[in-house]
Amino acid sequence: MKKIMPSTEYIHNVTDDDRIFVVCLKNKTCSCEKFQYEEIPCEHAWAVLKRKSLVADGYCSDLYKSMTVLKIYEIPIYPLPDVVEWVIPEYIMYDEVRHPKVKRPPGRSKKKPRTKITRELLGLKRKHTCSTCGVAGHNRRSCRNRPQEV
Template sequence: MTTNNSESLNQVFREAREWPIIPLLEEIITTLSRWFYERRTNANSCPTPLTVDVEDIMRQRYEQSRYMRVTPINISEFHVKGEPLDGLVNIEEHSCTCREFDIDKIPCIHGITAAMHRGVDVYSLCSKFYTTEFWRMAYAKSIYPLPPEIEWLIPEEVKSKVVIKPVKLIPPGRPKNKRIPSRGEFPKEKSNFASESSSKKVKGKVSDVDGGKKQRKCSNCGCYGHNKTTCKK
């Protein structure tokens, strides 16, 4: 239902996919190396405990939580009242009846209100995968370029293998270069202008006769079922 990583990379390397294998690998390595460097730089310059996007979400929810009211139930559960709905928060289980806390693994407005009432650090309630530390760890490694071919260390068992050209049956017609939509995707509808222009290219007129079945109308005699080329008059 969604575009996964492989489809996204196919779109990025759409032109490079037509290249030989070694230039294609060099393009992939160069692109990934640039991405890692940019993300590593952004992660190292982030001053907040959480990533930039999650930090913005936390600030927005903190502003909304200032207008909520808390009723303690026990040491870990709190009933938080406010708009647009109330919530029953469990601080120990990181859960709330609004389900935002459970699914996003980020404290909802009810969770932030309950944490502030109990004196718990709201950042400790976030998943560790949203922290800047994990962001930096994700891009800590460096990707190096492909060395020259003379420096390659190829094992003997690989050198001894004979690789022949695979048997490939080329179907007739122009090869496809567009992605086939996955199940559940809806292709973009053509505009009215495109449909009208394509209909103008068809010789002869088309009309609905005989119970809705479309038939051609001859421009010579005006009858249906044939065109000017096959007209006998």
Template sequence: MREKMKESQGMMVVPSIVYLYTVYDGGKRHVVNMRERICTCRQFQMDVMPCKHTLAIVRKYYMSEYKYCSVYYKKDNLLNTYEVPVYPIPDESIWKIPPDVATNIVLPPKGKMKPGKPQKIRYKNGGESKTKKSRITCGVCGQQGHNRQTC
């Protein structure tokens, strides 16, 4: 957040309403809604943490930047995440597997994927025929049904 605070130093903030601001970042203009926690750069809503445009507003109006952070980034919640113990997995020889699970046989998937990009199936219009059959013509004599190699 310190890096974003440094990036926000040269930005110009213009208030619109109590919670709506326009922030000029070089040649770009971003609209920030502090109530809804939305910025046109979309970083504010994606990270649920103040973007550099939000921090420019926070700096100008002496607000707390931590007020606009998600509760998941706060120290108490981070510590609560690791409060529940994570037990190690014992050796496989002492696992207790139920008999109905032990008798299940898991088969590999049927067929293999072909290498390369899968071919898309084109949906045909009502006027097009379902199968398109074309007859080959010979380049030497011009007759149909064979080519120049078999002429």
């Protein structure tokens, strides 16, 4: 449950799970920074808007409004014609594409760390098996089951 304490007309302190977030409706900001980043009210701002009985439309970016979406798709988008119907200018058609001129930086190249397999990440160790008898727990050197040499 969120507890809302107004500081001023626009600034409110919202307590959520023993953490305090500061919401400023005038600047459309919250200390959790989701309000600024996503440009729509975060959960703390929603709680303040609900408490003050305000409409959230004024606090959302125009990009999320239905009129903006309709304007974006107002212009028709036509698919490209078949490849045989493409008109490519001759200076582009026969233009030679070369590699970019990039100098290697001086010094030895950095080594990438190898990726660990699941067993290493979980901390599981592999049991050793003997190549002579196939029993786990020892190796060929300490095998007691190997055939005796005469």
